[in-house]
Amino acid sequence: xxxxxxxxxxxxxxxxxxxxxxxxxxxxxxxxxxxxxxxxxxxxxxxxxxxxxxxxxxxxxxxxxxxxxxxxxxxxxxxxxxxxxxxxxxxxxxxxxxxxxxxxxxxxxxxxxxxxxxxxxxxxxxxxxxxxxxxxxxxxxxxxxxxxxxxxxxxxxxxxxxxxxxxxxxxxxxxxxxxxxxxxxxxxxxxxxxxxxxxxxxxxxxxxxxxxxxxxxxxxxxxxxxxxxxxxxxxxxxxxxxxxxxxxxxxxxxxxxxxxxxxxxxxxxxxxxxxx
Amino acid sequence: xxxxxxxxxxxxxxxxxxxxxxxxxxxxxxxxxxxxxxxxxxxxxxxxxxxxxxxxxxxxxxxxxxxxxxxxxxxxxxxxxxxxxxxxxxxxxxxxxxxxxxxxxxxxxxxxxxxxxxxxxxxxxxxxxxxxxxxxxxxxxxxxxxxxxxxxxxxxxxxxxxxxxxxxxxxxxxxxxxxxxxxxxxxxxxxxxxxxxxxxxxxxxxxxxxxxxxxxxxxxxxxxxxxxxxxxxxxxxxxxxxxxxxxxxxxxxxxxxxxxxxxxxxxxxxxxxxxxxxxxxxxxxxxxxxxxxxxxxxxxxxxxxxxxxxxxxxxxxxxxxxxxxxxxxxxxxxxxxxxx
Numbered sequence: 336x337x338x339x340x341x342x343x344x345x346x347x348x349x350x351x352x353x354x355x356x357x358x359x360x361x362x363x364x365x366x367x368x369x370x371x372x373x374x375x376x377x378x379x380x381x382x383x384x385x386x387x388x389x390x391x392x393x394x395x396x397x398x399x400x401x402x403x404x405x406x407x408x409x410x411x412x413x414x415x416x417x418x419x420x421x422x423x424x425x426x427x428x429x430x431x432x433x434x435x436x437x438x439x440x441x442x443x444x445x446x447x448x449x450x451x452x453x454x455x456x457x458x459x460x461x462x463x464x465x466x467x468x469x470x471x472x473x474x475x476x477x478x479x480x481x482x483x484x485x486x487x488x489x490x491x492x493x494x495x496x497x498x499x500x501x502x503x504x505x506x507x508x509x510x511x512x513x514x515x516x517x518x519x520x521x522x523x524x525x526x527x528x529x530x531x532x533x534x535x536x537x538x539x540x541x542x543x544x545x546x547x548x549x550x551x552x553x554x555x556x557x558x559x560x561x562x563x564x565x566x567x568x569x570x571x572x573x574x575x576x577x578x579x580x581x582x583x584x585x586x587x588x589x590x591x592x593x594x595x596x597x598x599x600x601x602x603x604x605x606x607x608x609x610x611x
Numbered sequence: 612x613x614x615x616x617x618x619x620x621x622x623x624x625x626x627x628x629x630x631x632x633x634x635x636x637x638x639x640x641x642x643x644x645x646x647x648x649x650x651x652x653x654x655x656x657x658x659x660x661x662x663x664x665x666x667x668x669x670x671x672x673x674x675x676x677x678x679x680x681x682x683x684x685x686x687x688x689x690x691x692x693x694x695x696x697x698x699x700x701x702x703x704x705x706x707x708x709x710x711x712x713x714x715x716x717x718x719x720x721x722x723x724x725x726x727x728x729x730x731x732x733x734x735x736x737x738x739x740x741x742x743x744x745x746x747x748x749x750x751x752x753x754x755x756x757x758x759x760x761x762x763x764x765x766x767x768x769x770x771x772x773x774x775x776x777x778x779x780x781x782x783x784x785x786x787x788x789x790x791x792x793x794x795x796x797x798x799x800x801x802x803x804x805x806x807x808x809x810x811x812x813x814x815x816x817x818x819x820x821x822x823x824x825x826x827x828x829x830x831x832x833x834x835x836x837x838x839x840x841x842x843x844x845x846x847x848x849x850x851x852x853x854x855x856x857x858x859x860x861x862x863x864x865x866x867x868x869x870x871x872x873x874x875x876x877x878x879x880x881x882x883x884x885x886x887x888x889x890x891x892x893x894x895x896x897x898x899x900x901x902x903x904x905x906x907x908x909x910x911x912x913x914x915x916x917x918x919x920x921x922x923x924x925x926x927x928x929x930x931x932x933x934x935x936x937x938x939x940x941x942x943x944x945x946x947x948x949x950x951x
Contacts, residue, residue, distance in 0.1 A: 432839055447837035451830040451897040456823060461839030463820040475819045504639075 342384045344576075348593035353575060356388045360423060362559045363439070363528055368407055368417035377403040378414065379583040385528065390550060390560045392570040395580030395603055401563050402532070404580060408561070409441045409530055410434035421527065440525030442517045444532045450506035454498065455479070455486040457505055458520045489523040490515070492556070493549050511542025518549050522558070529553055530561045535569055547573050567596045579603050638946045642891035643903035645942060649889075649935075650910050657917035664920055667796035673909075673916050674798070675867060678805045679704075681908035682860035683879055684886040685812050686737075686853030688904045691887050692816075693829040693849050694896025695751030699740060700857055701879030702762035707733035708861035709766045712775040712871035715784055722781030730858035736762055737854015741847040759880070767873050774872035777865065788866025801863040808856060813901040825849060830897025885932060886911050889939045893947070910935070 342364075344357055361384040370377040378400050385391050395401040406412040408419065410428030419426050421437055428434040431441070448457050459482045465471035466478045483501045490498050495515045498508070505513055514534055521529045531550065535543040543566075550573050553560050564570050570577060571591045579586040579602050586602050587609030594602070601607035628636070638644055657664040683700045690697040711729030714720040720728075736758070743754040777785045790799035816822035824845045827835040836842045865871050876882075890907030892899025911932060918928045 431837070435839065443837055445834065445837075447834040449827045449830045449834055449838070449897070451826060452823065457838075460823070460827060460835070463823065465820075474814075475821070477818055477820060477823070 342382055342588075344588075348590040349575070350592065353389075356386050356575075359387060361385055361420075362387050362422060363408065364420045365404075365408060366418050366420075368404065368414045368419075370403060370407060370412060370414045376583050377412075378407065378417075380417070381580075381583075381585050383408075383578060383585070385559045385561060387527075387559050388554060388557055389575040390554050390562055390573050392562045392564060392574035392577045393580060394564065394567070394570055394577060394599065395586075399580040399603070400583045401580045403583075405441075405530055405532060405561065405563060408434070409439055435524070438525060438527035439530065440521035440528070441530045442514075442521045442532060442534060444536065446513060446517050448505050448513055448517055451504060453502050453504050454490075454508075454516055455483040455501040457516055458482070458486040458489060458523060460520075462524065485523075486519075489519050493519055493522055493552050495519065495545070495549065497545070509542065511538050511545050514538065514542070514546050515549060518546065518553070522549075522553055522556070525558060528559045528561065530563075532563045533565065534562070535564065535566055543569065567600065571596055571599075579609075581605060635946055635948075638942070642893075642898065642943075642946065643900050643906060644891075646890050646903055646906040646910060646939075650906050650913065653910060653913050653917070657913070657920070660917070661921045664917055667794050669916075669920070671795070671797040673912060674802050676916060677908050677912040678799070678801050679860055679864050679867060679876060680879065680882045680886055680911060681905060682805045682808060682863055683857060683883040684890075684904045684908050685808055685901065686856040686860075687883040687887050688890075688892055688899065688901055689812070689825065689849045689853050690751065691829075691884075691892055691894060692825050692896060692899055693846055694832075694894075695744065695829075695846075695849075696755065696884065696894070697740070697751065697850075697853060698755040698880050699736070699758040699762055700853075700883050701876060702759045702766065703733050703736045703854055703857040704861045704864060704879060705873055705875065706736060706762045706766040706769075706861075707858040708864055708871050708875075709770040709775075709873055711784060711861065712780055712865065713770055715781050716775050716779045722783035725781075726783060726862060729861060730855065733858025733861065734851055734855040737857065738847070738851045740854070741850030744850060745843045745846050770871075770873050772873055774870050777869045780865070780871070784862070784865050785869075786866060787863050788869060799866065801866045804859065804863060808859065809901060809905055812856075816901055821845070821848070826897050828896075882908075882911055885936055888943075889935050891939070891943070893943050894940065898943075898947075 341361065349357065363385040365381065365383045368378045368381045381404055393401045393404065403412065407414045410431045410433045413429060426437060449460065452460070464478045464482055466476045470476040471478070486501045498512055498515060505516060508516065518531065518534065534546050538546060547569060550560060550562060562570070562574065574591055577589050577591065577599060579589065579599065581603060589599060589609065598607065602609055663669055683704060687697055687700055707729040710732050711725045714725035714728060715722050718725070740754055740758055743749050744751050787801035787804060788799055790797055816825065824835065824840045827840050828842045828845050832842050864875060868875055886907035887904050888894060888907070889910055890899065890903030890905070892903060914928050914931055918925065
């Protein structure tokens with residue numbers, strides 16, 4: 336089977352201006368993902384479609400399987416069964432590097448930035464570019480100037496104004512600025528999908544606002560974004576659709592327009608079920 | 612509105628920096644500044660204390676004395692940058708030196724072959740350290756404490772505990788003790804080799820992706836791994852390259868000492884660690900420059916050499932080095948708390 340049936344959308348509740356996004360084929364789709372850890376069922380046949388130009392939030396209580404789901408999509412876990420397709424073609428990610436090379440970038444909760452290195456070095460960590468000619472090929476010399484320029488451009492593209500000097504060590508930055516560096520890295524290299532795991536969890540109000548603006552910017556730049564968050568106001572602020580995980584399965588997909596936060600939390604905790 | 616607001620905030624933050632904070636910032640960016648200042652003060656002090664100190668002959672001797680510890684300290688810097696520690700530096704150097712010398716003298720092997728086997732053995736010894744650290748996940752302190760005893764014992768058993776004089780060795784093994792004079796200032800090939808090691812490794816650390824990964828792994832191994840840095844491979848390579856450098860140090864030592872002696876340079880381990888720490892490299896990993904290590908090695912040897920020149924009890928040197936280590940680590944802790 337070369338094409339996969341699209342999952343039904345809560346399309347009535349998607350604003351008119353955004354409908355066209357969902358006419359296209361999903362960038363990333365997962366079907367019947369199952370993963371078990373010994374006798375514990377991590378995912379119990381989860382389906383998901385992600386479209387270019389949308390922010391799909393994944394919410395759920397602790398242990399509902401949201402991190403597990405994301406780890407299966409980004410290669411940190413290998414599901415026991417089920418299939419994942421990227422732009423229509425089946426993919427199997429054995430390691431996070433596989434997903435990264437396929438164009439899926441993850442911003443981890445623990446940030447994965449190196450405090451002692453500067454911003455440009457962090458943006459290019461693991462993907463350094465070398466100088467042209469003999470200096471690069473024989474002496475393996477890094478193209479520091481080029482990387483610094485490109486890094487500055489990536490940061491500017493995201494509309495981050497509080498970071499100016501790419502040669503600044505990351506440890507001298509605030510939590511929000513560090514998060515911005517991590518997001519900028521994902522944006523610079525994630526050609527298709529960017530996954531953000533709790534990007535505002537450790538941040539104050541103002542810095543959260545800055546990070547949420549970046550998330551919107553990523554979407555407006557045409558990427559598909561998955562946002563995992565415990566913070567309902569943030570989810571309702573930026574998400575186009577909300578995937579609710581509950582007890583290892585998907586309890587439903589809603590939109591900020593179709594349900595309010597209270598209803599979302601009720602579905603998440605099982606106090607209410609999604610009908611239709 | 613945010614642009615002008617944050618610019619104003621940045622301006623405000625700049626103005627609020629006291630001179631002490633500015634100093635902290637400078638040291639944070641250039642951790643080798645304080646050791647350089649210290650080296651300068653040491654030189655001035657000894658120059659005032661004795662006219663014999665700042666002569667060409669004395670400086671040549673000082674450099675020759677520094678060469679061994681300086682070479683070992685390069686490997687030690689690599690390991691410490693990854694937040695490890697290497698207690699087997701001296702043992703690996705002695706092992707490779709004794710093997711080179713024995714193969715050439717008792718085994719009748721051509722000098723070059725004996726030299727290469729000795730250096731290869733040191734590289735393998737470093738590889739073994741690396742394998743134990745990365746595959747069995749043992750702390751570097753424990754691994755190298757164990758291999759310190761193992762390599763020392765092998766060197767003693769192999770050589771029968773006796774030393775081999777230079778005159779029984781082929782020229783190539785003694786070659787690094789030879790040199791050339793510029794007036795009364797005598798430079799050995801050993802010093803040239805050590806300077807080359809510094810130049811190559813400083814380039815690798817500051818200009819290549821591999822060097823950047825060494826810092827990244829030492830600063831935050833998990834974040835480095837998540838960023839796609841092959842952490843284990845980098846660690847393994849660090850210990851192996853360190854072994855290679857200790858092997859070359861063994862070659863330099865034969866030339867310097869004029870013999871291969873199994874109990875030579877008993878203070879090699881602590882001196883190499885001291886040079887690294889005084890040179891501004893953080894024992895917690897991820898921070899430091901090779902140039903700092905070179906300055907650190909020079910400071911250690913200058914104290915040693917200068918105090919013996921003015922005839923002061925050696926215990927004062929031990930005491931002074933001890934104070935320096937504590938001060939260097941305290942300064943490191945302080946400059947880590949830097950705020951932008």
